Amino acid sequence: DGGITQSPKxxxxxxxxxxxxxxxxxxxxxxxxWYRQDPGQGLRLxxxxxxxxxxxxxxIAEGYSVSREKKESFPLxxxxxxxxxxxxxxxxxxxxGNQPQHFGDGTRLSIL
Amino acid sequence: xxxxxQPISMDSYEGQEVNITCSHNNxxxxxxxxxxxxFPSQGPRFIIQGYKTKVTNEVASLFIPADRxxxxxxxxxxxxxxxxxxxxxxxxxxYRGSSNTGKLIFGQGTxxxxxx
Numbered sequence: 001d002g003g004i005t006q007s008p009k010x011x012x013x014x015x016x017x018x019x020x021x022x023x024x025x026x027x028x029x030x031x032x033x034w035y036r037q038d039p040g041q042g043l044r045l046x047x048x049x050x051x052x053x054x055x056x057x058x059x060i061a062e063g064y065s066v067s068r069e070k071k072e073s074f075p076l077x078x079x080x081x082x083x084x085x086x087x088x089x090x091x092x093x094x095x096x097g098n099q100p101q102h103f104g105d106g107t108r109l110s111i112l
Numbered sequence: 113x114x115x116x117x118q119p120i121s122m123d124s125y126e127g128q129e130v131n132i133t134c135s136h137n138n139x140x141x142x143x144x145x146x147x148x149x150x151f152p153s154q155g156p157r158f159i160i161q162g163y164k165t166k167v168t169n170e171v172a173s174l175f176i177p178a179d180r181x182x183x184x185x186x187x188x189x190x191x192x193x194x195x196x197x198x199x200x201x202x203x204x205x206x207y208r209g210s211s212n213t214g215k216l217i218f219g220q221g222t223x224x225x226x227x228x
Binding site for chain 2: 004016035040041042043044045049087089090092097100101102103104105106108
């Protein structure tokens, strides 16, 4: 089945540690996105990429980094500079532009 | 940036039709209107998308007036499993070349509670 796979489902980070969240899609979509969701809130865009080897900051990019070396993969690194990383992280992909976005099942990140 | 406004919450009963209205006064010419459904601890799921007039699929209908400044999601005969958060989104209106960036602005959505 085609879809988006996020791993791990749960992740714990120690103070001062960088962690990387995985996002893989086999939908042959050009565009990929990372969102953060806090309890009771909507999604906020962290980074997005419309094509391989290119990505743009979203509304809350500080403390995060991404790469897009392959069409299928768009990993997100939560760096130690992100002081409040506890949240639900969602990855999405689409054919781009106005096309609907397909979401993964999310990764819940917590601080130890 | 095109922003949307929708009710924070709605209650309904099983078997009723539910209409959720969203306003988007600053929608750009090339923007589509898209609705998503989200259950707790899951990613949003695409429901329906439209540009103008009426769109219908197997789960919902979307009504868009001529001025496109609002839209209404209609869910026929809801069941308990339709209890979820519903998001109305439009594109951000920023363009790169001939297509927009695909950036979406999520509000708080509408929490629909369906009661037995």
